[in-house]
Amino acid sequence: MDREQEQIIRTEYSELMQKSYIDYAMSVIVSRALPDVRDGLKPVQRRTLYDMYELGIRYDRPYRKCARIVGDTMGKYHPHGDSSIYESLVVMAQDFKKGLPLVDGHGNFGSIEGDGAAAMRYTEARLQKVTQDAFLSDLDKDVxxxxxxxxxxxxxxxxxxxxxxxLLVNGSEGIAVGMVTSTPPHNLGEVIDAVKATILNHKITTEELMQYIQGPDFPTGGIVINKDDLLSVYETGTGKIRLRGRVEIEKLKGGKERIVITEIPYTMMGANIGKFLNDIAGLVENKTTTDIVDISNQSSKDGIRIVLELRKNADTQNIINMLYKKTRLEDTFGVNMLAVANGKPETLGLKAIIEHHIDFQFELATRKYKNLLGKEKAKQEIQEGLIKACDVIDLIIEILRGSKNREQVKKCLVEGITEGIRFRTKASEKAAAKLHFTENQANAILDMRLYKLIGLEIEALEAEHAQTLKNIAAYEDILTNYRSMAKVIMKDLDRLKKEYASERKTSIENAKAAVFEEKKMEEAEVVVLIDRFGYTRSVDLSVYERNKESADAENRFVVHCLNTDKLCIFTDTGRLHLLKVADLPYGRFRDKGTPLDNLCNYSSTEEEILRIEGLNAVKSTNLLFATQQGMIKKVEGKEFDVSKRTIASTKLTDGDKLIAVLLIGEEEQIVLQSTDGYFLRFMLEEVPVKKKAAIGVRGMKMNAKDQLLQVHLLTPNGDDIAIYKDKEVHLNRLRISKRDAKAVKTRVS
Known part of the structure; x- marks a missing residue:
């Protein structure tokens, strides 16, 4: 390129990135993710329906392969990949997601339990009657x-x-850049009644509208339990709707009962049904409830049916409350009624959405009746020309017989030019000169067939003309009179309501919060067994005592505690993991158990367990901590009674690690042993009590490469022995020194 023509535009990189990202975001918002408030459709939905309309895949015609629809839509209108088009097509055909399905699917279009639709090469579809009737019928009228x-x-x-x-009937869900839309579906009949009420009273309030629209109407049914919150949701366009599944209690023989779930919250559709069943199984396994003896999913294409078999004399209502509290049988639907209005995203309340819809209906009606009025006036012109021509038909025939070509006849009929036309009499020529038809009328006369001159045909033409005048008057009245146009719109809404409205599926009420009373566990002594591979379980004390020798030999940790207690698991990284004993698998002695890694945040690959004790035992005493670099301290056990599952039990310096956590009983002295064979004996009272977040104090002076290996607490009047280089060291014979003194290398005999 010539340097004189070269033009370099300097710009700030951040400004360029900001502009580019804003352009991208607005494209996603307006052209991909958000519905238009006028038709309630996202671009991909609109394009798919229009393509089906163009392909002639109507409700009264045969189904066509979805692959054909998707390919045609992608090639003509939506070049963003076939998966988004097919997913949109599938959702519009699923009656458990849409209150008013727009596509009639034939084949496997998925299920409420999360089964995906078959590949588009196998499935077929066509438009629903309502889609053709209420969504596409006026496309040919330039509206x-x-x-x-x-x-x-x-x-x-x-x-x-x-x-x-x-937008209200089918709702909408979508994620854009920096914003999300979530509009719940509503009942068609109720929404139409609310629209009519707003047309008749522009000052209607949201509260008054809710006399017509009770609340959301989800295809899956269920119960909305926060009725009093709905007014705020509909006024602001944002909020939360609390949903519950519908539960029935069936009585069986022998005084037993079972819980049957017949409707689920809208948010539970898909994979969440399987998760719900797993959650119930988990509640049974961890003994939150012992009254559920069997769970079965008997759902079919006829509807949801999840059956929970109960023990005799079970507290059924308490179990139902447990399901509401601890599973997704009670869930929250977050409402954010965001849509594209006047070309930009806007969060709209209920009244605003209805007002936008009404404005759009009046715009459609205005364009429709202007178009129809123009056509009727064109018909009027032709009809009046033909009627006038019938009155002078003999003269017109004479003009036709005396003319040389069509153009000559046309000039005579329109402008009265008789030059070049042979007439039988001068009177006929004078009469022809007075003709003043319009050009359209002249063309219609020239195209008229002779059978139109039959008397009955003339009468039919006059009747048709009278009807045309009547239509023109009606259309002009609709276009100039607000009430007339409103009447037409409401009449059309009444027709659609009568044909397509259905009964409400979701109940709206104010319900009390579910209160679940967990049965208190009967306190009992158990023994926790943890083998060298980390497999953990708890057994009854009597079971342990019968198998004591095997249990002590086969397990790395054997902890006596209560079943209501917590386990304190101290590791060399300074972490403490707290685990409820009730969460451990409980059963027979030979059961394998569950890996400790799966029960808490402990990681067997990153840390090593130093000690496991019951929390009750820990709280009742002080603990002695010692690290590899020789730091020691006492900590009050009650500091570890916390609600968190994992905490720092002590503070460590870089490169240090915990080597011992000991419970202090009646011991009065302590001996520190290093890897190089140094021993230091001093009084336990010299070790200060510190907080768990403290590092501690130095226990003994060591060489640079030496490390603390072991800590011994000496029992009064005992003969404690340590092992060093396979030799015994009698700790009670060591000289008593002071803490932080230099230890003496011990000779082994």
Missing amino acids: VDFGPNFDETEKEPQVLPVRLPN
Whole structure:
């Protein structure tokens, strides 16, 4: 390129990135993720439905392969990949996701339990009758704007002429850049009633609208339990809706009962049903409840049916409350009614959505009836020309017989030019000169067939003309009179409600918070067994005593405690893991158990267990901590009675690690032993009591390469022995020194 023509534009990199990202974000928001408030559709949904309309896949015609629909839509209108188009098509056909399905699917379109649809080469689809009737029927009447597609080879509608408030009826969910939309579905009949009420009273309040719209109506049914919060949700467009599944109690023989779940919260659809069943099984396994003896999912295409078999004399209502409290049988639906309004994203309340819909309906009706009025006026012109021509038909025939070509006849009929036309009489020529038909009328006369001159045909033409005048008057009244247009719109809404509305599925009520009373566990002594591989279980004390020798030989840790206690697991990294004994598998002595890694935050690959004790034992005394670098301290055991599952039991310097955690009983003296064979004996009272977050004090002076190996607490009047180089060292014979003194190398005999 010539340097004189070269132009370098300098710009700040951050400004360029900001502009580019904003452009990308707005493209995602407006053109991909958010629905338009007017038709309640995202671009991919709108394009899919329009393509099916263009392909002629109507409700009364045969199904067509989904692969054909997806390919055509992608090639013409939506070049963003086939998966997004097919997923959109599938969702529009699923009656458990949409209150008003827009696509009639044939084949495997997935299930409420999360089964995916079959590949698009196997499934077929066509439009639903309501889609053709209420979404696409007026596309030929120039009621919406069309624009170029992505490569400007086709035209596509900017919005569909939807006559139902689809954003409310079917709801919408989508994630854009920095924003999310989540609009719940509603009952068609209720929404239409609310629209009509707003047309008749522009000052209607949200509270008054809720006399018509009780609340969301989810395809899965269920119960909305926070009725009093709905007014705030609908006024602001944001909030939370609490949902519960519907539960029935069936009585069986022998005084037994079972719980049957017949409807689930909308948020539980898909894989969450399987998780719900696993959660119930988990509640049974960890003994939160012992009253559920069997769980079975008997759901089918006819509906949800999850059955929980109960023990005799079980507290059924308490179990139901447990399901509400501890599973997703009670869940929250987050509402954020965000949609594209006037070209930009906006969070809309209930009244605002309805007002946007009404404005759109009046715009559609105005364009529709202007178009129809124009067509009727064009018909009027032709009809009046033909009626007038019937009155002078003999003259027109004479003009036709005396003319040389069509153009000559046309000039005579329109402008009265008789030059070049042979007439039988001068009177006929004078009469022809007075003709003043319009150009359209002249063309219609020239195209008229002779059978139109039959008397009955003339009468039919006059009757048709009278009807045309009647239509023109009606259309002009609709276009100039607000009440007339409103009446037409409401009449159409009444027709759609009568044909497509259904009974409400979701109940709306104010329910009390579920209160679950966990049965208190009967306190009993148990023994926790942990083998060298970390497999953990608890057994009854009597079981342990019968197998004491084997238990002590086969397990690394044997901890006596209560079943209501917690285990304190101290590791060399200075961490303390707390684990409820009740969470451990409880059973027979020969059961394998569960790896400790799976029960708490302990990691067998990163840390080593130094000591395991029951929390009750820890709280009742002080603990002695010692580290590899010789730091020691006492800590009050009650400091470890915390609610967290993992805490720091002590503070360590870089490169140091914990080597001992000991419970202090009646011991009065302590002996520190190093790896090089140095021993230091001093009074235990010299070790200060510190907080668990403290490092501690130095226990004894050591050489640079020496490390603390072991800590011994000496029992009064005992004969404690340590092993060094396979030799016995009698600790009670060591000289008593002071803490932090230099230890003496001990000779072994």
